Amino acid sequence: MSDDNHTLPYPDAAAEHPTLVIPGSASAQEAAAPRTRPRWPWALLIVVVVLAVLVVAAELIARAVLPGVVRSIVVEQLDLPADQQLDVETQGLLLPQLIGGTLDTLRLSTDSVTLEGITGAVDVTATDVPLHGGDLGGASGAIRIDxxxxxxxxxxxxxxxxxxxxxxxxxxxxxxxxxxxxxxxxxxxxxxxxxxxxxxxxxxxxxxxxxxxxxxxxxxxxxxxxxxxxxxxxxxxxxxxxxxxxxxxxxxxxxxxxxxxxxxxxxxxxxxxxxxxxxxx
Known part of the structure; x- marks a missing residue:
């Protein structure tokens, strides 16, 4: 045989060859369609933010309403004047305490109140105050008179x-x-x-x-x-x-x-x- 006719080698199977995509085929549609990201993280974030806002609003409402309720009870129980000046303060987050039915601390103070014929300034702090009846954990304070x-x-x-x-x-x-x-x-x-x-x-x-x-x-x-x-x-x-x-x-x-x-x-x-x-x- 003559050496003038060379035989071409077979293609290497390991070599990479581009794949032709036929227009209209499923592969073409998949390649053209954009990838959609899941939306649930954003929805979850929105829910968390809304819940946080509601909790803050509820806490503010509780802080605005509770002092007035406590003041009314104290004024009624001690038979004080309706316009008696009385400051009411609490500590910590109120919502968990209200849900649990007990206030950790409750401070009552006034610059001037008359009890048993004696007028003075009073500052008392009660602990473990039950909201649905029962004994206090305890209370202590001071009376200041001239x-x-x-x-x-x-x-x-x-x-x-x-x-x-x-x-x-x-x-x-x-x-x-x-x-x-x-x-x-x-x-x-x-x-x-x-x-x-x-x-x-x-x-x-x-x-x-x-x-x-x-x-x-x-x-x-x-x-x-x-x-x-x-x-x-x-x-x-x-x-x-x-x-x-x-x-x-x-x-x-x-x-x-x-x-x-x-x-x-x-x-x-x-x-x-x-x-x-x-x-x-």
């Missing part, structure tokens, strides 16, 4: 009180005592405090008839009168307060008497704790 109201608080006690003057940390009580049938002016400077729920006043200075008395020698020079002047004076005011309320502290701060109180959580359900307490006879 010199005139403090004088009224001590009225009817054994202390000779006509007036009270504050000079932190002490209070000076002025009045009179009977000596041989005559009224003699008496002034006692006392450091206030509390013990076992009673008010306690520890004498630090005294004067009778305008003359200063040496407290260390009062008992020896004035007998039983001097001895009484030098001893701490305990004053029970339980009969003027609800039995479920206990005095835990008393101090003079910035020209006012600040009385710390502790409230039994069962006071909202136990009527005996709402009644006046009793002082030992």
């Amino acid at each position: 010199q005139e109201q403090f004088t009224s608080l001590l009225a009817g006690t054994d202390l000779p009180v006509d007036s009270v003057e504050f000079a932190a940390p002490n209070a000076t009580v002025s009045g009179s005592i009977s000596v041989l049938g005559a009224a003699v002016p008496l002034s006692l400077t006392l450091t206030p405090g509390t013990v076992d729920g009673d008010l306690e006043f520890t004498p630090v200075a005294a004067s009778i008839g305008g003359l200063d008395i040496d407290l260390d020698r009062a008992a020896s020079t004035l007998g039983s009168l001097g001895e009484g002047l030098t001893q701490p004076q305990r004053v029970c005011v339980a009969d003027r307060l609800p039995a479920g309320l206990t005095l835990t502290g008393l101090e003079v701060v910035d020209g006012a008497a600040v009385i710390d109180i502790d409230v039994n959580g069962a006071i909202v359900t136990d009527t005996t704790l709402q009644d006046k307490g009793v002082c030992p006879s």
Whole structure:
């Protein structure tokens, strides 16, 4: 055979060859159609945003409505004037607390309120407040009263009180005592405090008839009168307060008497704790 006629090699099966797409075929339609992205992530995002907006709106509504509801209940229960100024504050997100039926904390405060004839500023914080009835987890706070109201608080006690003057940390009580049938002016400077729920006043200075008395020698020079002047004076005011309320502290701060109180959580359900307490006879 002649070497002039060369034989062409067979195509390599491994080589890539372009595939012809016949117009109108299914492959052509698939190639021409754009790929559609799934829309569910966007729909889910919109749902989440709407729910977030609703939750925020509900929280704002709850914060706007709840203080008014609480204020109305307190004003009614304590028989306060309809226009009584009373601030109501809560902490944390309200919606979960409302759903659970218990407020974590509830703070009530007012610059001036009259209870049992005594007017002062009150700031009380209650914890674990049930919304559907039941006892509180507890409550504590402070009552702030001026010199005139403090004088009224001590009225009817054994202390000779006509007036009270504050000079932190002490209070000076002025009045009179009977000596041989005559009224003699008496002034006692006392450091206030509390013990076992009673008010306690520890004498630090005294004067009778305008003359200063040496407290260390009062008992020896004035007998039983001097001895009484030098001893701490305990004053029970339980009969003027609800039995479920206990005095835990008393101090003079910035020209006012600040009385710390502790409230039994069962006071909202136990009527005996709402009644006046009793002082030992």
